[in-house]
Amino acid sequence: MARGRGRGRWRGRSPLVITAVAVTTAVGLAVSGAAKPDGGIDFFQSGHWVFSNLLGTVFHIDGASRNVDAQLGLPGADPGSQVVQGETGGYVVGGNRIIEFGKSDLAVEKTITPPADERPVALEVAGGPYLVYRQAGQIVRLGDAMLTVPAGGKLGEPVATTGGDLWLHHTESNAICELARDADRLDCPANAPSGHTGGLTTVADHPVFIDTSTDTVHPIEEDGLGEGTALGVDAPPTARFASTDVGGRIAVLDGAGKRMHLVDATPAKASPVTVNLPDGDYADVASSGQSVVLLDRAKNHVHTYDRDGKPRKSTPVPPSKPRLSKGEDSRVYVDSDDGGHVLVVDNDGAVNPVEVTREKQPAPPVQPPPETQPQPETQPQPPVQQRTPPPAKPKPQPQQPEKPVTPPAKPASPPGAPPGVKATAGNAAITVNWGAASPNGGAVSNYHIAWTSSAGSGEKTVGGGVRSTTLSGLDNGTTYVITVTAQNSAGRGAGAKSAGVTPSAPKSITISRGTPEAYKDECSLPDCALIRVVAKGFDPGSRVRFTPHANSSYTNEGKTMEIDPDGTETFEAFHFGQVGRTVWVTADGIESNRIIWEEG
Numbered sequence: 001m002a003r004g005r006g007r008g009r010w011r012g013r014s015p016l017v018i019t020a021v022a023v024t025t026a027v028g029l030a031v032s033g034a035a036k037p038d039g040g041i042d043f044f045q046s047g048h049w050v051f052s053n054l055l056g057t058v059f060h061i062d063g064a065s066r067n068v069d070a071q072l073g074l075p076g077a078d079p080g081s082q083v084v085q086g087e088t089g090g091y092v093v094g095g096n097r098i099i100e101f102g103k104s105d106l107a108v109e110k111t112i113t114p115p116a117d118e119r120p121v122a123l124e125v126a127g128g129p130y131l132v133y134r135q136a137g138q139i140v141r142l143g144d145a146m147l148t149v150p151a152g153g154k155l156g157e158p159v160a161t162t163g164g165d166l167w168l169h170h171t172e173s174n175a176i177c178e179l180a181r182d183a184d185r186l187d188c189p190a191n192a193p194s195g196h197t198g199g200l201t202t203v204a205d206h207p208v209f210i211d212t213s214t215d216t217v218h219p220i221e222e223d224g225l226g227e228g229t230a231l232g233v234d235a236p237p238t239a240r241f242a243s244t245d246v247g248g249r250i251a252v253l254d255g256a257g258k259r260m261h262l263v264d265a266t267p268a269k270a271s272p273v274t275v276n277l278p279d280g281d282y283a284d285v286a287s288s289g290q291s292v293v294l295l296d297r298a299k300n301h302v303h304t305y306d307r308d309g310k311p312r313k314s315t316p317v318p319p320s321k322p323r324l325s326k327g328e329d330s331r332v333y334v335d336s337d338d339g340g341h342v343l344v345v346d347n348d349g350a351v352n353p354v355e356v357t358r359e360k361q362p363a364p365p366v367q368p369p370p371e372t373q374p375q376p377e378t379q380p381q382p383p384v385q386q387r388t389p390p391p392a393k394p395k396p397q398p399q400q401p402e403k404p405v406t407p408p409a410k411p412a413s414p415p416g417a418p419p420g421v422k423a424t425a426g427n428a429a430i431t432v433n434w435g436a437a438s439p440n441g442g443a444v445s446n447y448h449i450a451w452t453s454s455a456g457s458g459e460k461t462v463g464g465g466v467r468s469t470t471l472s473g474l475d476n477g478t479t480y481v482i483t484v485t486a487q488n489s490a491g492r493g494a495g496a497k498s499a500g501v502t503p504s505a506p507k508s509i510t511i512s513r514g515t516p517e518a519y520k521d522e523c524s525l526p527d528c529a530l531i532r533v534v535a536k537g538f539d540p541g542s543r544v545r546f547t548p549h550a551n552s553s554y555t556n557e558g559k560t561m562e563i564d565p566d567g568t569e570t571f572e573a574f575h576f577g578q579v580g581r582t583v584w585v586t587a588d589g590i591e592s593n594r595i596i597w598e599e600g
Contacts, residue, residue: 048327049083049090052339052356058083058092058101059339059356063331063463064445066344066352072106074099080337082325084122084129086143093122093131100142115140115148121157124328127164127181134158139166139179147184151177159200159207159243162462163429163470167207167220169200176200176209176220181472190224197237203245203265204433205468210250212237217250217265232272233261242287243326247307247436249273251292253285260285260294262309273309284324286332289465290436291349293332295324302334304349312349317341329446330465346443347465412442414493415486423482423498427505429472430480436467437486437493446487450495453480474503477567505567507537509546509592511585516600519575526600528577533585533592534570538563546587548574554581 047069048061056075059068078094085091085103092099098112114120116136123130131140137151156169164181174196177188192198196213207220212235216228235252242251245265252261258277264270280296287293291312294303300319304312320336327333334343342354416438424431430451437444444464451458455475462469464486474480479502485495514532518525531548538544540563547558559573576583576597584594 047329048325048331048333048342048344049085050333050335050339050342050356051077051081051083051092053079054338054340055357058090061333061342061344061354061356063327063329063333063344063346066354068354068356070106072101074101074108082119082122082323082335084124084131084142086124086129089143091129091142093120095119098131098142112146122325123158123160123166124326125160125162125164125166126328128160128166130158130160130166130179132158132166132168139168141179149179149185151186156199157240157243159202161202161205161207161470162466162468163205163431163472167200167202169198169209176225178207189222190220192225199239199241201241201243201245201250203248203250205244205431205470208250208265210235210239210241210252212239217263229269231261231263233263233274235261240283240285242285242292244287244289246287246292247290249307251285251287253282253294255282258282260292260305260309262292262305262307275305275309277303286324286326288326288332288345288349289330289347289463289467291345291347293324293334293345293349295322295334297322302343302345302351304345304351306349313351315343315351315353317343327463329463331463347463348443350443412488412490413440414491415440415442415444415488417494417496418447418484418486419496421482421484421496421498423480423501425501425503426470428474428476428503429470430474430482430501430503431468431470432482432484432498433468434484434496439488440490440493442488442490444486444488448485448487448492450483450485451480452483453478476503476505478502505537507588507590508535509585509587509590510534510536511583511592511595513595513597514572517575523575523577527579527597528575529600530572531574531576531583531585532570532572534568535561535563535587536568538567538569538588540565540567544569544587546573546585548576548583548585550576550578550581550583552578552581554578554583 047063049058051058058072058074060070062069077092077099078096081092081094083090083092088103090101090103095117098114100109102109115138116133118133118135120131120133129142134155137153137155139149139151141147153170153172156171158166158168160166166179168177174192175188176190177186179186192209196211198209198211200207200209209218209220215231215235218228219226236254238256240253248266249262250265260275262273281298282294283297284295290307292305300317302315302317306312318336318341320338322334322336325333332345340356344352418437419435421434432449446464447462449460449469451471455478479500481500482498483495486493512532514530516525516529518528533546542563543560544563545558545560548556556574561569563569579597579599581597582594583597585592
């Protein structure tokens with residue numbers, strides 16, 4: 001078996017049953033699409049796809065320009081389908097079928113049978129997208145290696161990190177589980193207290209659990225829930241949370257109480273802000289980076305607020321059953337149920353409507369006027385002598401008052417350098433955090449994260465509302481310098497660099513039964529043997545003391561070993577022969593796996 005990413009999970013393969021079907025489609029490309037030589041279009045993760053029931057067509061909306069730049073006729077899709085996108089493909093998700101199409105050639109590739117007849121929660125993140133069927137307890141990872149993972153019970157609202165790790169809360173057992181990027185099964189490192197209610201969100205791209213029974217926030221750590229900090233507000237069991245923080249604040253929606261709380265999750269821990277909402281039916285809340293997006297289903301309005309609770313915009317939605325979705329460009333998209341209208345909510349809370357229509361046909365060419373027919377010849381007439389009248393005196397024109405001259409708007413200039421760039425090394429990965437760059441007259445549309453090292457260089461692009469990302473696939477033991485650059489309509493601004501960071505494998509200790517060997521009269525064959533120890537991720541050349549333990553009266557002072565230059569150390573030591581007892585080894589604050597000693 002192969003190893004999954006994140007905490008060393010084992011993974012197998014459990015693919016969806018895929019039925020290939022022939023689908024006839026009509027593809028129309030808008031004039032603004034950038035055509036490839038083979039007739040396809042290059043698409044990145046920015047933007048949003050929507051399916052129009054009335055037109056039987058999938059449309060792509062460029063979030064930055066709010067233009068429809070591609071379309072695909074898809075009359076076989078289920079009415080009310082939602083569309084999600086991955087790196088290379090798009091997926092039209094309905095109750096009866098999931099239709100996959102290529103984003104480069106806009107051609108239908110296959111049809112998949114969904115695991116449940118319910119509208120899933122869709123998350124567009126790296127390694128995905130994911131579909132979470134909350135009632136059925138099923139998770140689908142779409143992409144080249146499609147996978148269905150059973151969760152074993154009903155689920156709350158899922159959240160995901162930008163690195164592609166999915167987090168879920170079992171509402172019945174209160175287990176908090178992770179489906180790591182590329183893993184094929186869940187790992188559940190934490191449990192909320194039995195009988196407590198709550199939900200998940202992410203703060204600075206890290207998952208946290210909000211316990212609404214105690215009104216506390218808990219980070220999710222390797223060995224369980226971390227110590228809680230007080231929310232400072234009363235969050236009812238029915239409270240909903242934006243899936244990401246709003247400029248460092250957690251958005252808590254109390255729909256029944258017609259209010260929203262913004263809780264500071266930064267070390268500054270400012271006082272919470274409470275916003276009393278207009279009368280309405282508030283069911284959905286989302287974050288576009290620095291703004292909160294609320295959907296009032298009763299009045300079909302979208303309201304946006306900044307991180308301090310100040311209103312930004314209130315925009316009507318055409319009568320329908322609108323839904324919120326968040327793109328990987330960090331914009332929030334509000335789709336009408338029939339797919340005919342979309343609102344694009346930018347990072348700063350600005351709302352722009354997009355009417356979804358087919359590409360307009362070109363106007364008919366203008367016909368030239370008919371040619372002038374020649375007149376029949378006539379005999380020339382003698383000229384008539386006429387007196388030329390004197391020129392008329394011009395009439396005085398009334399004086400018009402001078403209009404004030406409005407100075408032209410100052411053009412946008414490239415953004416400033418992002419402040420607070422920080423890089424944190426992980427296992428073959430680096431997590432990068434930064435602050436919002438000054439827009440300089442034009443909204444920041446993207447951030448470019450570049451890395452350089454002796455092993456090579458590269459670049460990753462994220463949306464303008466993103467403040468954190470994870471660079472994966474790097475070389476452990478190699479030092480990297482990260483540069484973050486902001487971009488707006490005027491171009492890229494100055495970059496800001498991090499200090500050099502060096503990814504490394506996490507420390508781990510794995511033990512197993514080693515060579516059989518007796519020790520004096522205290523440990524005899526065939527049960528006595530040495531413990532085999534494999535240590536990884538330790539500082540090369542350091543001296544580390546390894547100590548064995550058991551759930552018995554066994555004691556051993558341990559052994560000091562010098563770590564090899566590659567950070568590993570493998571050795572056999574510590575005679576043990578207590579059948580049925582559990583034994584483990586610790587070193588430098590790291591605990592190994594535990595094994596039950598068997599007969600020799």
